[in-house]
Amino acid sequence: MKKIVEQGLLYDFYGELLTEHQRKIYEAAVYNDMSLTEIADENGISKQGVHDLIKRCTNTLESYEDRLHMIRRFEAIKAQAVALEKLSGDTGTNMDADLRDKLKGISGKIIEELI
Template structure:
């Protein structure tokens, strides 16, 4: 992989891995981590696992396709990106409001962010 497309692909696979990595086999997870997170070459992975470069390549391609299939069916990464973009826009709009309105709206934005992250800030349920 070279250039900007390589960076985009690496970022995409890392995002998908964050959402769906635990659904992969241990071997698939290991190969993806080595290649995309730790920046190992195909040869380095092949040497570490005592298999051919072609076998590593095929494992990676299959794992990438599985991640893409999960995203196509579940859409969690796309949903996350839409929520993130919406929150950024909301925060920008909150910043343009008069001071008295900002605190409550920022609290609501934090509540949404927390829900996306999987937790609820204390006391947020009553707001």
């Protein structure tokens, strides 16, 4: 399950950098959960060709993340926004109610933009 989520995130961030053919095959495998045989039959290529293309796409997407770190940054910003939201909801702090509401609004907007 974790691998599928990782593949989905990689594709969401970097999928547009793949060719149209690569995107079609990768989406069929990852999002549509099609078998290698189904993808091969639908696209007129061998199962081995499908397997190799999916592997190449995965390696390409991972190399983009290794260089650009967009997913890592996304997750760090999201964690900080969640922490801000939690802090703004903590009534045990000596924070002004107006400031608390502003923080909650800002953190909510950040989280909404990220998702």
